[in-house]
Amino acid sequence: MLKMPRVGTPVLLSAAVGIVLAVVFGDLPGAGRYIAVLQDACHAAAFFTLALILLVLLERSASTRNRSLLWRASLVLPTLLLVGIGTELWQSQIGRDAEVDDVISDLVGAGAATPFWWYWHLRDRSDGSARLHRAGALLIWLVLGALWLAPVVRCGLAYWRRAAQFPVLAQFHTSLDRYFITGGIQQQATLRVPLERGEWPGMALEEPIADWRGFHELSLDLGNSSEVSLPLGLRINDRAHNGAYEDRFNTHFQLPPRARITLHIPLNEVAHAPRGRPMDMTHITQLILFGRGGTTGRAVLVYCIWLQ
Secondary structure (H helix, E strand, C coil), X not given: CCCCCCCCHHHHHHHHHHHHHHHHHCCCCCCCHHHHHHHHHHHHXXXXXXXXXXXXXXXXXXXXXXXXXXXXXXXXXXXXXXXXXHHHHHHHHCCCCCCHHHXXXXXXXXXXXXXXXXXXXXXXCCCHHHHHHHHHHHHHHHHHHHHHXXXXXXXXXXXXXXXXXXXXXXXXXXXXXXXXXXXXXXXXXXXXEECCXXXXXXXXXXXXXXXXCCCCEEEEXXXXXXCXXXXXXXXXXXXXXXXXXXXXXXXXXXXXXXXXXXXXXXXXXXXXXXXXXXXXXXXEEEEEEEECCCCCCCEEEEEEEEXX
């Protein structure tokens, strides 16, 4: 049996409260998609630990210690589901985002703790029933562990692919190529960007390789399959961007009907675009391609974006 004689119940309760407060108020330092992914993974780790604490406390409690292990384990998930929902509601009241994905991560972490606990309790038994239950617990633990780690692995692969294909900033050969793209639908090796929703419909390349020094031109390979010209806009901003139109690079152009063209943007123009300061070409953070007036029901095809 798993015992924790050196850790008293008050210490475990204090640890549980500390974990909940860390979930509600804690933030990992830094910026980028990997921070959000790691934050979600930390949610799972936090609730894995909370589930273990709860299982220990249930085992120590006089009112539940004589209950079956399965009964105690079945109490953990609904309890921590309520805790997870409660932490998100708490966050929503203090100006932070309440996210369903966080609750899912909480459940994955809590769910992974239960088969781990089950396996540990049966580790010394050699009868056939115990071996079968250990195998089932191990299988469930591995599946939930894979769900826990899959977003982290995918994030790491996306960052690796982003670095490996540089100076190509965007291409669309695999699902990883869309990791840093918002907007658009991937079709084979093309991103089809509908221009029909929102005030400025389009696509955004978030968090590209930030250092554009040493290159002289940004190129975009674009297509228009419609019978009319598409009025498009392009904006680029750096980490210091203050949100103002004058504090970024902006340009507008027409994409001819039934055409595929390569648009070339001199990076010297990008570097001198913000009013009153130079663009920080070592910290480019966003590129947005969008439709302007008269594009409703149309779409622009994006084949590739690269530096040269």
